[in-house]
Structure formats: C-alpha cells, structure tokens
Amino acid sequence: MKKLMIMLASALALTSCTQVQQEGTGFSLTDEQISAYKEQMGTALKEKSWGFNPDSASFSLGTIPEETDEDYSNIAYASASVGLDISGREGDSVVIGSVDLQHINGRSAGTAYFSFENETPVCEYYVYNDSCYSLNSKNPFEKSGVLTAWEDTSVTRSFNEEKISAPLGDVYALSGNIIGVIDESKALYYDSSDDFRLVSSQDFAGEGLKPLDITLGEEYGAILLGEEMETEVTGEVQNDSVNPEREIPARSVELVITDASGNPTGEPIPLEVSTYSSVTYHDGKLILSRDKSLDEFTWSKGTLTKENAYSLGNYIDRLAIDDIDGDGSDEYITSDGTNIYVYSKGSTFELIWRTNMQLNSLEGNIYVADLNGDGVKEIYLTDSLGITARYILTSQGFNIDGGGLLSGGGKYIAGDFDADGMDDYMLLPEEGDCILYRAQ
C-alpha cells in the first residue's frame, strides 16, 4: 500500500488565526484514509452549498486548541454553529484536513478546516481574511473590526397594523412625514401626518422621461430623470463577476431639484453623464451613482457643483446611507442588482462586507431600518420573485434572518414613515391596499 507523506507546514502558514498547534514534523495517511477524509469534507461542504477545490485538500496532525488560546472562542462558536461541540476536547490530538473554499459565484472564500478524531469530524470552520467563521455563515466580512455592534434578536417591538388607502408603491424618498414613490413616469409624494394625502404629483411622460430615482432631505430633494433605452450589454466585465451581462435599462438625462415636499423649484438641470442610476440626499449634499463611482454634488444658490468623485470598485444601481451599527459613522450600502455591498467611507471607500450571489435578481430600493429597536439597523431588500430578505448584522457578517418578512405575499419596505423616531414597515401586497405596520 502506497503511503503518502504529508508536509505539515502548510496548515500553519495559511492563517494567523492559528487554531491548531502542530505537534510533530510529519505523519502519514494511506490513500484510503485520505479519500475517506476528503469524502467527509466534500459531503459537508456540498450540504452547505459551498464550492471548493478538491485538489487543494491537505492533511496534517494537530490538536484542538486550549481554552486559553485566543482563537478558542471563535473556533468553538463556529464549530458549535454546525452542531459540533469542542468543549472537553481541548488539547485532543486530531487529523486536520484543509481545503480551498469558494463562493457559489466562484470567488475565493478562504480555507475550510476539518478536525477529525477517530476519523469523525469534531470541529469545522473556515478562515477568511484572518478571521474564523462558521461554515453556516456564507458572507464573511471583507474587512472585520469596522462594524462592532451586533443585532440583538431577543429584542422585539410591537406594531399596529393599518390599511393605507393611498396607492403607495416602492418608497424611494423619505424625509419627515413626506413619502416619495415612483410610479412609471410619475414621482408622487404623500404626507403621512395628513392621512397619506397626495401633496405633490409630477408626471414626466410628456417629455418622454421617467424618474430613475428620487430623494428627499430636510432642505431639498431631487428627481433623477432618464429615458428608457433598449437593453444594452456593457463591454466591461467585472473581474470577479460571473454575470457579464449588465442591463442598463435607462439613460440619465436631467436632474430636477425639489423642495422638501417634492415640488420642483426650477428648471431641470441637464446631466452630462448618462449612466447615473441613483440620487441620494446626504448631509446637505446630493450623491449620484454612476457605474462603479459616486459623484458628490452641492446645490447652492441655484447651482449644482460637483465636489468629489469616489470609486467603489463595484457597480452601484442603488444606494442607501445609514449608520447601521450606531457608532456615529455612516455606512454606504449599495446593490448592483446581483449583490449587496457595505462600505465605510474615510478618505476613500473601503468594502467591509458583500454578498456572493450569482444571479441578477435584486429589485427595488435598499431599506435600512431598526425594526426591533435594539439600536442596530437591519437591511431589507426584495428580489425579483417579490421575496424580501432581512439581513442582520452578526459577528459572522450580515446573515439572512427570517422573522416573518421572508414569508412573501408582497414586498416589504421599511423606514420611519411617520417620523416618530421608531422605524415602521409596510407590506405592498401584489393586490389590494398597502398595510402599514406602525411601531408602538
């Protein structure tokens, strides 16, 4: 029987999250043992829908870390999450199998580690960017340590259910009591303090234009107008994207500045850039997204002035700006139709988290709201099937969390629709009246 000598250094060199101390300088496994270990690892990874490179599997001898080891709690947490309890096994001698891990979209996801005792897995986790994660957590931080408060799902809030007779649709602008909605060629604004009365209605069909996005701030707002165009495919392909066909449904043409209730305050401003896809009021400025960049404008004395441009590295169709973890600095949450990205902004933008989905399936706006009132905000996004996902912030990245909002029956959108400081949510059913769930 051929014996395969395994060099030991590899497992340690892979990460600074040094989970398992190497004991010896070498050990041997039979071909049969190797294929049995590989089989167990492959089955576990396939069950959790991970991609992996079987040729990258390597094996070494090690020990389960002691409780005093700085990585112990992370490994114990990650392992417990997949049903493996390492308590009582500290210092046990184990065979460690490692394999290169991939997301469903083919991106590298780090390295998965399996510890075996008596050829049975006793500890499983993966390491990405020097941090340990549960194999159940699919979207680790790209940069850890930036967000530091986690969602407390034990905190709950109650809601009063009310039917809204106003024909509200996807809410794209919200400031105080004014709710801005886009309906085909119209930008419609409702006042929630006045029984959702329509306070402004702008129809751009006559000019052959339609709102691509609208925004409202305390002082003013804006409507980004575009014209429909035939679906085009851009020549540029994102190097880490498996979806090279990026649909550009409309071309940006003009920007209309409005008052804080959505009424235009002057003539439309022609835009030089035809690829603007969203407009967001933030801190008195207007942020417009184009391709993979954000342009920051000031609006003062009737003049729109471009102050800054930032490159984010991923396409931006939708943008929400909010302080998710409540530490006083805002995060920029973007969607390119396929994935969600969360950035922090310093002198440049830094990607701190992203999803790794494969299909272009996200629709509508991004909503950031703290519906349970624990001080940490959640992210709500609806896919093309009309199913809304709630992403909650955990130490393992943002995870999808059910909590009723996934149940379908229409789109869910979230925000403080009555300006009382507590976030509410609405169900936009496929048919019938919109239902407001008002936080109590």
Ligand SMILES: [Ca+2]
């Ligand atoms: Ca923050």
Ligand SMILES: [Ca+2]
């Ligand atoms: Ca929350």
Ligand SMILES: [Ca+2]
């Ligand atoms: Ca509210």
